Amino acid sequence: xxxxxxxxxxxxxxxxxxxxxxxxxxxxxxxxxxxxxxxxxxxxxxxxxxxxxxxxxxxxxxxxxxxxxxxxxxxxxxxxxxxxxxxxxxxxxxxxxxxxxxxxxxxxxxxxxxxxxxxxxxxxxxxxxxxxxxxxxxxxxxxxxxxxxxxxxxxxxxxxxxxxxxxxxxxxxxxxxxxxxxxxxxxxxxxxxxxxxxxxxxxxxxxxxxxxxxxxxxxxxxxxxxxxxxxxxxxxxxxxxxxxxxxxxxxxxxxxxxxxxxxxxxxxxxxxxxxxxxxxxxxxxxxxxxxxxxxxxxxxxxxxxxxxxxxxxxxxxxxxxxxxxxxxxxxxxxxxxxxxxxxxxxxxxxxxxxxxxxxxxxxxxxxxxxxxxxxxxxxxxxxxxxxxxxxxxxxxxxxxxxxxxxxxxxxx
Numbered sequence: 001x002x003x004x005x006x007x008x009x010x011x012x013x014x015x016x017x018x019x020x021x022x023x024x025x026x027x028x029x030x031x032x033x034x035x036x037x038x039x040x041x042x043x044x045x046x047x048x049x050x051x052x053x054x055x056x057x058x059x060x061x062x063x064x065x066x067x068x069x070x071x072x073x074x075x076x077x078x079x080x081x082x083x084x085x086x087x088x089x090x091x092x093x094x095x096x097x098x099x100x101x102x103x104x105x106x107x108x109x110x111x112x113x114x115x116x117x118x119x120x121x122x123x124x125x126x127x128x129x130x131x132x133x134x135x136x137x138x139x140x141x142x143x144x145x146x147x148x149x150x151x152x153x154x155x156x157x158x159x160x161x162x163x164x165x166x167x168x169x170x171x172x173x174x175x176x177x178x179x180x181x182x183x184x185x186x187x188x189x190x191x192x193x194x195x196x197x198x199x200x201x202x203x204x205x206x207x208x209x210x211x212x213x214x215x216x217x218x219x220x221x222x223x224x225x226x227x228x229x230x231x232x233x234x235x236x237x238x239x240x241x242x243x244x245x246x247x248x249x250x251x252x253x254x255x256x257x258x259x260x261x262x263x264x265x266x267x268x269x270x271x272x273x274x275x276x277x278x279x280x281x282x283x284x285x286x287x288x289x290x291x292x293x294x295x296x297x298x299x300x301x302x303x304x305x306x307x308x309x310x311x312x313x314x315x316x317x318x319x320x321x322x323x324x325x326x327x328x329x330x331x332x333x334x335x336x337x338x339x340x341x342x343x344x345x346x347x348x349x350x351x352x353x354x355x356x357x358x359x360x361x362x363x364x365x366x367x368x369x370x371x372x373x374x375x376x377x378x379x380x381x382x383x384x385x386x387x388x389x390x391x392x393x394x395x396x397x398x399x400x401x402x403x404x405x406x407x408x409x410x411x412x
Contacts, residue, residue, distance in 0.1 A: 033116055035116055036115070038099075038127065038128060039121070040096050040097060040128060041104075041112075041124055041125055042124050042126060042131070043057055044063075044089065046148075048152070049154040049156050049208065050153065052073055052158075052189070053073050055067040057089060059208075061105065061108055062104060062105055062109035063092065063103050063104045067089050069086075074157075074185060075185070076185070081149070084149070084150065093143055097137065097140050108343055108387060110122075110338075110387035111124055111125060113388070114387075117389025117392050118392070149199075150201070151201060152205065153197055153201050155207045155212075155218065156209040157209065158207065158215045158218060160173050160215040160217075161173050162214040162243060163241050163282055165280060167348055169347055169349060171349075172281070175217075186217050190217065198230050202233060202235070203234060203235045203236070203237065204235075204237070205237040205239060206236065206238060207239055207240075208239055211240050211241050211244065212238055212240055213244035214244055222236075222253045223254060224254060226254075227254075227255075227258065235259075235261060236255055236258040237260070241264065241279065242264040242287050243282060243286055245262070246293065247293050250293075256299065257299065260301045260302065261300070261304065262294060262302075262303050263304040263305070264305050267306075267307050267313060269307075269313070269318070269322075270319065273316060274287070278313055288327070291303075291324075294333075295327050295331040295333055296331065297333075301333065302335070302336070303333055303334070303335045305324050305337045306338045307338070307340070308340050309339050309341065309361060310342035311357075311358040314360050314375075317374055317375070317377070318374065318377045321384065325383075335383055336384075337383060341359070341387055341388070342355060361391070375391075
């Protein structure tokens with residue numbers, strides 16, 4: 001338990017073991033990493049992200065180990081199944097079994113954040129006993145028995161997008177000419193996915209790299225979707241900026257009956273920030289109109305809205321939440337809002353130092369306390385997820401009068 005002294009003029013003077021001019025009441029500030037020895041993340045056993053120069057068994061920011069061991073572009077001779085079974089892939093799986101998670105970024109991964117920094121168990125983690133029963137793998141030595149193919153495939157091999165968000169690209173990434181080698185390579189990758197993984201796939205996620213409705217290869221795939229190639233498919237998750245996903249587009253998709261989840265990246269709670277800072281090329285009013293339409297579609301079971309948080313938009317977390325909650329107040333669709341750390345991407349427009357400068361959630365950032373005040377307004381609201389658990393000490397329920405004149409804040 002901690003006590004954080006608070007004054008009306010300075011706000012928090014101390015935060016979870018990191019001195020900002022106040023006395024530490026307890027030294028027990030580290031998340032419970034022992035939990036990692038008790039649970040296994042299933043992603044490396046079920047999930048594959050295919051990009052033009054890499055393959056991953058998790059989000060590259062969360063588990064940054066490329067299965068290919070090379071960033072040279074995938075060529076016409078490559079076999080994606082071989083990469084899935086590679087020694088690198090097996091070593092990542094080993095780290096899940098032995099509990100070291102040494103291929104993972106423990107700060108950024110929201111699941112590790114949640115597991116070690118709260119009393120909740122992420123959906124992709126199961127107990128060691130359940131894992132052993134499900135996969136018949138009792139130890140690292142049994143990994144050679146693992147022959148399963150991935151059940152979830154993320155299409156990340158086309159970066160074409162109608163927006164130029166600084167967080168992930170320095171400018172507009174247009175579609176390739178259909179006669180170009182780059183476009184033919186993407187068709188080859190798609191064919192590889194269908195050849196090796198279509199039969200085992202229960203879920204497809206399109207896309208983590210650009211926009212599926214601006215991308216010609218993804219758009220054509222969804223419009224002309226052939227479900228006969230995917231006998232076990234249960235769901236398609238669309239990941240989009242939402243600008244092009246209007247009624248006409250949605251109704252044109254043969255894949256529509258399988259589209260159960262739609263995730264829209266927004267990164268703002270106001271029109272100004274959306275159009276001028278975080279989502280360059282975006283149209284705020286068009287986006288909200290499309291979201292309003294999608295909220296009425298009975299075939300959709302879940303919608304996720306994501307906000308990559310930085311110094312540019314952290315004060316808009318609560319306004320963002322209120323906008324989405326208001327749209328869905330009469331909808332039967334389940335919605336969720338995820339707040340995530342802005343991280344450095346090599347493909348993005350910002351340098352490592354520039355990202356560090358706006359990482360207001362970092363313990364060394366001079367405005368950390370301002371961020372904490374804003375986080376406290378949203379973190380316990382219904383349907384909210386975040387990866388800022390590392391700022392808390394496991395049991396992170398905080399009792400306080402957020403707007404009152406309390407002289408101390410108790411962290412339970």
